Amino acid sequence: MMKEGGSVLLVGVGGQGVVLASAIVAETALRAGWDVKQSEVHGMSQRGGVVSSHLRFGQRVYSPLVEIGQADAVVAMEWNEGLRAMPYLRRGAPLIINLQRVIPPGACRNRLSGESTYPALALEALADQVGDVRACDAGEIAREVGSAKALNAVLLGVLAPVMPFPEEAWLASLADHAPKGTSAANELAFLAGQALRYPDETHAQAARAALSPNGLHGQARPPRLEVIEAWCKGRACEICVRACPEWCLAIDGSAAVRVVRPEACTGCRLCELLCPDFAIEVHTA
Ligand code: SF4
Ligand code: SF4
Numbered sequence: 001m002m003k004e005g006g007s008v009l010l011v012g013v014g015g016q017g018v019v020l021a022s023a024i025v026a027e028t029a030l031r032a033g034w035d036v037k038q039s040e041v042h043g044m045s046q047r048g049g050v051v052s053s054h055l056r057f058g059q060r061v062y063s064p065l066v067e068i069g070q071a072d073a074v075v076a077m078e079w080n081e082g083l084r085a086m087p088y089l090r091r092g093a094p095l096i097i098n099l100q101r102v103i104p105p106g107a108c109r110n111r112l113s114g115e116s117t118y119p120a121l122a123l124e125a126l127a128d129q130v131g132d133v134r135a136c137d138a139g140e141i142a143r144e145v146g147s148a149k150a151l152n153a154v155l156l157g158v159l160a161p162v163m164p165f166p167e168e169a170w171l172a173s174l175a176d177h178a179p180k181g182t183s184a185a186n187e188l189a190f191l192a193g194q195a196l197r198y199p200d201e202t203h204a205q206a207a208r209a210a211l212s213p214n215g216l217h218g219q220a221r222p223p224r225l226e227v228i229e230a231w232c233k234g235r236a237c238e239i240c241v242r243a244c245p246e247w248c249l250a251i252d253g254s255a256a257v258r259v260v261r262p263e264a265c266t267g268c269r270l271c272e273l274l275c276p277d278f279a280i281e282v283h284t285a
Contacts, residue, residue, distance in 0.1 A: 023177055079121065097134070231278060248261040
């Protein structure tokens with residue numbers, strides 16, 4: 001297939017760098033001399049919604065859309081989105097999947113214990129269905145090399161050996177697209193992903209990730225909430241105060257919302273997702 005060209009589907013949720021990763025793959029293919037078409041869907045990405053990007057390369061490409069059963073690789077930055085994208089895989093093609101789970105507030109049954117209706121990390125069952133599963137804890141690997149945000153570069157490193165592009169093309173495209181000051185961290189993350197060995201490291205990482213049922217990946221400290229006071233409508237709104245299941249937020253006569261019970265925050269992100277003014281950010285890393 002790769003002599004004629006290929007198809008890649010990249011999926012994830014808002015903030016994981018799906019669109020940037022897809023742009024890097026597209027530029028790498030161009031540098032390697034292929035014609036490329038790419039498209040993306042990111043309607044509610046700023047609210048943690050689903051993001052996907054289709055990409056096809058070949059001698060001459062007329063449409064970017066990857067048909068069901070035709071992807072030569074699926075790169076999933078989030079576990080559940082990877083499961084949803086499985087039908088796109090060509091038989092025998094690899095599913096490159098991050099072990100990170102972004103559990104939507106609506107799927108939580110008990111935020112503190114992590115009980116939810118979200119699909120479990122059933123790696124062996126997935127391998128039975130797909131065959132070639134290249135799973136890793138991309139967020140953790142990115143953190144280890146210096147930048148938690150470089151998780152998309154880790155997954156591109158996992159993708160690189162199955163694509164017909166030279167390493168120099170990958171590294172040059174990464175350097176072109178890396179946000180200012182993050183070039184070195186992105187390159188390290190890419191190389192770390194490229195060096196992973198399957199399935200041994202996959203199973204070891206899955207076992208560690210499964211110990212974190214709430215998807216927060218061994219986070220030792222409570223989430224940190226950041227309120228951008230200039231954007232908060234305060235008493236005229238109060239949506240986050242009423243929505244927070246743990247009563248962490250209050251207004252109490254102040255112009256903007258305040259965090260009054262930081263120790264009770266479970267990092268569910270309901271306040272961040274429901275704020276109409278993007279005035280709250282929940283940092284869990
Ligand atoms: S939902 Fe947003 S705008 Fe409304 S009170 Fe909360 S932080 Fe302020
Ligand atoms: S403050 Fe926000 S993130 Fe923390 S528990 Fe309340 S709604 Fe969830």
